[in-house]
Amino acid sequence: FRTAMHGRPRVRTTEEQRAAKAKERAAKVIEYRAAMDDAMRLRQLCQDSLAGLEPDERRKNREQLLRVTQALLQANPDIGTLWAARRETLQQIEQQQQQQQQEQQQQQEQQKQQEQQKQQEQQQQQEQQQQQEQQKQQEQQKQQEQQKQQQQQQSDEAIVAQLSNELQLTAACLMQNPKSYGAWHHRAWTLDRLGVSRADLAGELRLTRQFLQRDERNFHCWDHRRHVCRLGGVPASEELAFSDKLLTANMGNFSAWHYRSRLLLAQTDGGLTAQTRKRELDTALSAMFSDPADTAPWAYYRWLMSPPSEPQRLLWLRYLSRNDKSDNTDWDNDENVSSCVLMCLSRPVTKAWLAKLLDIRLLPAGNNGDGCRLEAEDPVPVAAVSGCGSANPAAHLWRLPIKAADGVEVIRVSVGADSTLMSSTVSTAAPGRLRLLPSPTQPSAVDEALRSEQLNLIRQLNELAGDSRQGLLTEAALLPTPAEALPLLDRLAQLDPTRSGAYGHARSRLAVRARLQEAKSEPETLSLAGLGLTALPLMHEFAFVSELDLSDNRLTRLPGQVAGLQLLQTLDARRNRLADADACRPLAACRRLRVLRLTGNPLAEEAAALAELSGQLSERVRIELD
């Protein structure tokens, strides 16, 4: 029986396969190039065709262009030029149809007028038949209107058909490459073109759901979904239910958690209600307990418990005068400016923003009225935090030049008219030259009972699941005072050495914040000694100090923000880890610096480095090495 088996299979060798594949590919390349050339030629023709070609020919060209690009895009949906060509062509078609409509309308109106003229003549001739004629006329008018409507509908349908063809094409392309920029953009364009009334937005949401089920991190698709929701005014509650489903399928879906946070904010207009917050906290906790190793719910949880961001406000004002004998520094090159006000804002702003809102008034002695408004002078950013070197950097610290301040006792600085947080005065007389504004009592995001309850839950989870990065971070965020969180950050740095730098920064921030909160008798001297700092955050908040003690920390370099310490005279940086002259470079901008203590740094051991440093600094700076 087995002898009857013919056609025994023989496996083709791999070389044969390779050759066959290479051949196939070469054929494809030739085909692709030809089609591409064709498409470019047609596009050129369509663009130029306004000049010479017959309408029929133009139409043919367009149709062919659409055909060719469709085939090409189906093979490779990432050719943006072809999508653009399609959009052009579609717009041309639409325009042409509108033109045709207008022309037809005009023609009809002309015909009507002619007929009316004729009829009028006839009326004159045959007055007896007048009534009948009128009736006819009315009927004709009705018919014409109907025709018009039909034509409009027809052209409308043609456009809709063309656009829904685009939707099909993009869907097919997206099946092939779900992350094609061009295809998603073209799809959004098509939907906008169709508008809410004609587009099937429910179907569109279904499509995005399918794509998101396949790849939950398809950001193109997320963008598209948001676009569709905006377009159709989909209520946030429906989208919340959608994110619920995605999270049930995979609670590690970062995008879905994030989408949720955006939706909640949109739904409640900024602040969450206590009820919503509790519900969301329970959801996040359930996810965290189900799998503590999943970082997504932890991040969402911290977002829920995070305090609202600090409002923009004035932190302090400091008046500086050139005439002051102790202040004989060349802090400004402009000879006309005799004095200035240093202003610190809680959040960095740009010059353009500030220039619009800034209002400086000089109040003469004893006059508490409006005073006279100072002519607008350009504020100068000091130690910009971002956009350094660009024309419009953002900074916390601003120097506001004051001209002709003679006889003025009080200067009022306001940024924006209606906010008490943004307006204050500073005296030009010696004792009151620094104005520290008290921080307003901030309404915290969560009440104390909820916070301690949540803290207990997180502690329980950390105890059961063992110390984890997310767990410790979250616990640290829930602790009521910065000082309590410091040991947690130390543990984190041990647990996760790769991120120890970031934890050091966070720890430094908390330590500095704690030290700043302590009440001080002499605000112009500040000691940050022995805090284990690896970074110097929040410098703008104390940029008015004249004496700063940074000794016994772990600083390896002084950050650029040190340049903002405009009044600094004595800097004690003993027993840190400053290695070379470069680590102290920002000090060059501190024009009043006189004493720099560097003992106990690697830098102090090297004569060359010291020499380089003193070259950078002004000759008035005395480097003390005791």
Added chain:
Amino acid sequence: MSDLPDTFDYIVWGAGLSECILSAALTRAGHSVLHLDSWQQYGGAWQSPTLRDLESQLAEVAPGARLAWAQPAEADAWRSRSRYFCLDLSPRLCFCRGDTVSALLQSDVSRYLEFLPVSGLYTVDEAGCLERAPVQRGQLFRSDRFSLVEKLHCGRFAEFCVSCQPDRDLADAGSFPELLARHGLRSGPAQRLFALAVGMSPPDSPAETVVAGIRRFLASCGAYGPSPLLVPKYGASEICQAFSRHAAVWGAVFHLGADPDRPPAEARRRLIVSDRFAQSGWLDLGRKRRLFRQILVTDGSWAPRSEDQQDADEVRLAVCMLPGFTRPLLAMELPPETGCCPTGTRVVHLLQPCSPGESPPTDCVQCALAPFTDLRFERLPPCCQCASEPTAANLPTETALDKNLGQSDSTGQPADSAGQPADSAGQPADSVGQRADSMSQTADSVSQPDDSVGQLADSARQPDDSVGQPADSASQPANSTGQPADSAIQPADSASQSADSAEQPADSSGQPADSAGQPADSADQPAAAADDQQPFRKPSCILSVCFVQDDLSDCLNPGALPDNVTVVPSLYSDFDFDVAFQRAKELFDELCPGQEFLPRPPDQEDLVFDQPASEAPTVNGDCGEGENEGAAEAAPPATPAAEVTPNGDSSESQPENAR
């Protein structure tokens, strides 16, 4: 017959799963194989007959089986849709990383098959309600049956199970509940989740056993989607057929409907015999394990549609312990998407294995499984065998049952039938079948009293009809000893009825409005339509088939076998296919030591034929005595070269072939 050789290397009797795998493996190893079965269907004890085939062949394939229609008047309507059913005799599960799947992939037999994931896993809680087992992370996260801390412990315990070394870590672990308690899990839901749903073992078994089950389950998670379990589309016999086809492609000869007494050829090397064809001395039936089986066709799912599955309905499993059994019950609910039942219906398979020597509370399958089915389904056909037992001891019970039935007929049914129109109105998107269903149900409810009388008459007639009856009457003493157990079931029955009656007020609340007239009714319906959360309606039973299968895998009597005979157990009481594959591989390794088991065939695209098709000689198959030895024409080897199709019926019964 003339072309059929007189001898083959191997002759295999029985078209069950192990046998088909074995003949495919032997053929792939280059041996000539003749595969025979006396039945007309592929699959042997694994076949998936249509409704008509099941009805006509039930007595043959499952002696003692009892098939009952909930509404005998509807039977013909369902028979006309017979071919939409694939009613598995032996449904089983695939673990995604189990031996079954790896063998299917390796041999490329998977190309003939389609699978669906099992997406709903349930256990039954203390109150008898179904409880969704949160076997996936997302389900655990959403579950409200676990406290926060328990959720954490669940995850940690699963990690422990995966990472532990059973020999070292579980040597003195004690029982499974003790192990769980050591991991901080003491609650009922947690025990049910890990022991039953994940471990598929009795909760009080040794820790090692359950953890082995858990490890196996977890190892299969995430292979093809989140669910670790698959079921074959169109029933379990598809797998048998796929291997048969694979064997036929490589040259095996199949012959269904063969006469066991007149083998058409001789075996040169060995005769491989399914235990169905084993001679009486070869098996020691004392060690057999019984497997209680019930097939239910219902008009809906036992659980409301889950949220995350929107487009297709789920394949659902429930694992629970029934009173009187030491091993868990597996209930498998197949939606129409599996190709096993028409739209609007479900097939529910119940598998209740007994341990060897175990005496279940009753020999009546339906009564034994009633603690599960009574709470899930409505309109279950009454259990005639027990109800009409003519012993004196049984009589009071019978009258009690009768009374109960009567009560439910007099009070329950009218309310039910009144509720019916509202029901069908509440589900406008229902299929034609369902509408026919509800129509016939209303028709039924009109003629209800007669019907119930007819059913009782039926039940009176049943004993004579049923094939199993002689055996039953022979074991009457056993039955009478089973009597207390019977009465023990009675409370459960009445409990379910009280649950029924508890539900009925809700139904009957709609009834006054109904009887009051149209306006009230129409006012009622929009409210029902506006309500998204339709009240969950218990599915009604359409058909119930009860039978007992025998697992003879431990019954082999190797000493009594002739030298050239190997006996293959045809059936296993395990819940998955893997045992069949393992046994087939063991036998193959015994028969062909050193040869690869089911090696991967070359890809279709890579096939080059030595001879042009036109030159290939054709073989004209002779047709004789109703058997057709397929023609090895110049067809590519992907089509069955020598597959024997028994008769025209096969196209109806085997949708896979039709495609």
